[in-house]
Amino acid sequence: MAPVLACARLRRSFGDLVAVDDVSFELAAGETYGLLGPNGAGKTTTISMVVGILEPDAGEVVVAGHRLTTRDATAKRRIGYVPQELALYPDLTGRENLRFFARLYGLSGRAAARRVDHVLDVVGLTDRAKDLAKTYSGGMKRRLNVGIGLLHEPELLVLDEPTAGVDPQSRNAIMENVRELAASGLAILYTTHYMEEAERLCDRVGIIDSGRLVAEGTRRELVDRLGEHDRISLVVQGDADAAVRAVGGLPRVLATAAHDRELDVVVDDASACLPDVLAAVRADGVVVRSVEVSEPDLETVFLHLTGKALRG
Numbered sequence: 680m681a682p683v684l685a686c687a688r689l690r691r692s693f694g695d696l697v698a699v700d701d702v703s704f705e706l707a708a709g710e711t712y713g714l715l716g717p718n719g720a721g722k723t724t725t726i727s728m729v730v731g732i733l734e735p736d737a738g739e740v741v742v743a744g745h746r747l748t749t750r751d752a753t754a755k756r757r758i759g760y761v762p763q764e765l766a767l768y769p770d771l772t773g774r775e776n777l778r779f780f781a782r783l784y785g786l787s788g789r790a791a792a793r794r795v796d797h798v799l800d801v802v803g804l805t806d807r808a809k810d811l812a813k814t815y816s817g818g819m820k821r822r823l824n825v826g827i828g829l830l831h832e833p834e835l836l837v838l839d840e841p842t843a844g845v846d847p848q849s850r851n852a853i854m855e856n857v858r859e860l861a862a863s864g865l866a867i868l869y870t871t872h873y874m875e876e877a878e879r880l881c882d883r884v885g886i887i888d889s890g891r892l893v894a895e896g897t898r899r900e901l902v903d904r905l906g907e908h909d910r911i912s913l914v915v916q917g918d919a920d921a922a923v924r925a926v927g928g929l930p931r932v933l934a935t936a937a938h939d940r941e942l943d944v945v946v947d948d949a950s951a952c953l954p955d956v957l958a959a960v961r962a963d964g965v966v967v968r969s970v971e972v973s974e975p976d977l978e979t980v981f982l983h984l985t986g987k988a989l990r991g
């Protein structure tokens with residue numbers, strides 16, 4: 680089956696900064712694809728090109744077989760876009776907001792009312808439809824925004840960090856929403872810097888760092904590429920950067936990163952290396968507060984590929 684979204688060799692610079700460099704990926708119907716990367720990696724720039732609000736310097740975007748261009752709206756009509764910043768009217772009710780945006784999409788009368796009711800149901804806001812949007816919690820506003828993106832029945836839904844800054848309960852509700860929408864056949868492109876979210880939600884993940892897609896695959900494929908590795912996570916007191924340097928030179932240590940007082944170390948056999956890692960850290964006068972050994976996850980993949988912590 681033809682992909683719903685095909686991005687080929689996307690590139691975009693701002694002055695001397697190459698924000699997105701040669702990025703290609705595809706998405707099938709019903710598939711959730713997560714662009715995972717730290718702040719400034721190029722996620723928003725990539726999806727801005729996918730949704731047609733930013734012109735690429737090179738490369739192309741094809742949606743449901745239609746090339747995205749500034750002249751022809753055919754491809755754009757297949758896309759629902761939920762930006763990071765909320766775009767809704769606080770002094771209108773939830774329903775009025777949706778009706779307003781439905782009119783912008785050319786829906787009116789009974790068809791619009793039916794569609795609005797359906798969308799309210801999908802995003803779980805039917806009970807609060809009559810309340811002003813300004814009385815909604817952050818998570819509910821975000822869900823209303825998702826609803827706006829769904830009004831015109833897109834084939835591709837693009838969400839830019841939809842759970843940023845919302846409480847855990849709303850975060851779960853949004854994730855559940857995304858899951859149901861994907862099950863109904865929508866292709867979903869999702870950006871996040873929350874590794875757990877990408878692990879839970881996405882069929883495939885593209886790891887983006889400094890504008891480049893450094894790896895792509897299912898969680899399993901990405902983790903398997905690492906081979907038999909472990910992650911040692913330490914919480915320390917003292918100079919974490921000095922500890923990173925000391926640990927980095929040890930045999931069997933493949934990557935290290937410090938983030939505040941946390942130290943992540945990727946090794947090829949934790950039981951064999953743990954004593955040496957602890958000794959190296961302590962040699963610098965650093966106190967180890969806690970130690971955890973875990974199976975590799977996407978965080979480990981990212982650390983191994985880039986030498987950086989995803990959270991950093």
Ligand SMILES: Nc1ncnc2c1ncn2[C@@H]1O[C@H](COP(=O)(O)OP(=O)(O)OP(=O)(O)O)[C@@H](O)[C@H]1O
Pocket residue numbers: 693696698716717718719720721722723724725872
């Ligand atoms: N309009 C712009 N003008 C200049 N530089 C920009 C512009 N937009 C983005 N950048 C730069 O391009 C790089 C990528 O930014 P982008 O917003 O795509 O990253 P991101 O991965 O979405 O980060 P975040 O998680 O913080 O949203 C950053 O270095 C950013 O400062």
